Amino acid sequence: MSVTTDVLVIGGGGSGLTAAISAATSGAKSIVLEKCARPGGSTGMSVGSFTAANTAYQYRAGVNDSIDLFIEDMKVANGKDEARENVALRRVLAENAGATLEWLSSIGVQFLGPTPEPPYEKPRMHNVLPNAGAYVTALLREARKRGVQVVTNVRVDRLLRNADGEVIGASANGVEYFGRRAVVLATGDYSAATDLKAAYVGEDAARVPAVNKSNTGDGFRLGSDVGGVMLQMDRLYEGLRFPPGRFPDPIKLLPSHPSVSRLVRLVAERLPKRLLAVLLRGALTSWVGPNNTMYAAGAILVNEQGQRVANEDSDKLLARGVAADSNRGFMVFDEALAKRFSAWPNPVSTFPGVAYAYVGDYARYRPDMFHKADTIEELASKAGINPARLRTTIQKVREYGAAGEDPEFGRTSFGAGISEGPYYALGPMQSYITLADGGLAVDTTLKVTTPEGAPIPGLYAAGSTGQGGLQLLNHGLHIGWAMVSGRIAGRHAAQASPRTDLTSVGAKGSVLETPVSELSVIQ
Known part of the structure; x- marks a missing residue:
């Protein structure tokens, strides 16, 4: 035929x-x-x-x-x-x-x-x-x-x-x-x-x-x-992303008919930029993972066992490390870093020039991915991480930061590290290749x-x-x-x-x- x-x-x-x-x-x-x-x-x-x-x-x-x-x-x-x-x-x-x-x-x-x-x-x-x-x-x-x-x-x-x-x-x-x-x-x-x-x-x-x-x-x-x-x-573009939220993303639910597109454009062009950014934050937190600037500021990435899987200096290495493990990774950080990434110019994730999401936005729009507790053990229990190993890992990274050397994975940017609570975790995140x-x-x-x-x-x-x-x-x-x-x-x-x-x-x-x-x- x-x-x-x-x-x-x-x-x-x-x-x-x-x-x-x-x-x-x-x-x-x-x-x-x-x-x-x-x-x-x-x-x-x-x-x-x-x-x-x-x-x-x-x-x-x-x-x-x-x-x-x-x-x-x-x-x-x-x-x-x-x-x-x-x-x-x-x-x-x-x-x-x-x-x-x-x-x-x-x-x-x-x-x-x-x-x-x-x-x-x-x-x-x-x-x-x-x-x-x-x-x-x-x-x-x-x-x-x-x-x-x-x-x-x-x-x-x-x-x-x-x-x-x-x-x-x-x-x-x-x-x-x-x-x-x-x-x-x-x-x-x-x-x-x-x-x-x-x-x-x-x-x-x-x-x-x-x-x-x-x-x-x-x-x-x-x-x-x-x-x-x-x-x-x-x-390859390798990185970490959050899985889809429990509730459908309203932006993606909108029908892509020309009349709807024209209406959305008219509304978007007339809304104050601050209000538009707020409306888009829910969609933003469902599309992308945290910026690597959070790792440079002191955050770490661990698996469900509370252990690091790769060098946090590299998105690519993190993605490969998580994929080689259980494909579930958690970003862990402290109160000082949470405050730093709660306002401009330090967003957790971005849609450049349009919308910026901060720590509070993840608490609001992605409660399934946001975990906060006064102690490391309590945080681990909430997020589904091994408590004892997470505490050991955080102590090790503190020592590495003080010495300026990471004998496990070769990390060079330690930032302020993880210090006083409350403590936070975002995840689980999964590894993806977005394109090649x-x-x-x-x-x-x-x-x-x-x-x-x-x-x-x-x-x-x-x-x-x-x-x-x-x-x-x-x-x-x-x-x-x-x-x-x-x-x-x-x-x-x-x-x-x-x-x-x-x-x-x-x-x-x-x-x-x-x-x-x-x-x-x-x-």
Whole structure:
């Protein structure tokens, strides 16, 4: 059986849906193959920030920005990783992010902003309203409008090539799907691919679970099988997060219909910033873990046995240590540190430029994660930690701090340590990989390239799959790249010359054309 279209997109997240829409508006028919029951990918699970320069939101706010300033700020954010940057793709992102955000606005996505995002000089972060589901809702609605067909529950097992070596389609669930003009890989990253994480980062990283369990590196494998090359596969974002709260997050419960988004934007823009920040704190405490500045100030991280599991100087090491143990970690600190992190400029967790959560907010919004007691033993009992071992651990860390040396894990920043009660614990927290920054090598038109830099005929990649060496080390850049790269890949794929030979190498006899209407299609 076979299905034929002009542009075949593999992956139904933000970049894949955008690529399919871009191809359709460029005059090509397109089909999206999504392995999950619902489209959306990591885009729908994200916070949803979109960082861009030269937007109407900036103009209205009186922000005078430029592409070159944007690039210079990305250089600063990169720090030591600037030497690894793909400067050509960075300029593609910077030059197209503003127009892409305006395009999203034109199809019904609403933003709040721009808001500051250090170390950027200019406010560029645009926060989607009411939540990241608005991207998926708007893109699916636009896809239907443009005649894009989204087929779900279809996992691609291999790419198809003809006798000339051109990529002409993909095989999935016993069906051969052909793209006359091109195939676009948009399957997300490899944060849930245990084998890839172990091979390129290490066994400790492989134990850390992913936020998006569907990101199993499918596009990386497919692209590599036909000659593509994976770049910078050592780049994982590992950290600790709180599990979801007992009560649903009201921000995420809001429907992502355009009318709701417009209403939320009108309300958000007119509310005093202090009141808006208060309203968002409940959502903030359900999304992220504490800032590492609390460890630098003296907090420690322990497991349920009351023992430290890693060096608190490193988010990555903490995540790996917790994952290798019971995947339950508790931040422990004293009254002095609690007071310090109860007011600006010392938030426990942040949504930069929008909302800040302090110790009191966790007591108010996350009582299931907040524990306080007058003694160490009482605190341990409330949190479910071994009391005797917790006391021993705290005494050891006090001694390490006094000596300025940690013989167990090599910690160097002890801060004020843990002194007088009352004592506090936040947790349990769990380890997660939020995303991975490796990607297939691509050129500036998003064609997948070989190790020698030659384009692979008929194959494009977008989003995390086609990140190609971009660093994306600040908030809002991953969503920006997903949408920018999707639009570019879809447009160029649609403009490619149609292949005359759609016979896959190794195919036996004739094939039976299957109507797409008989497949699991999102209407």
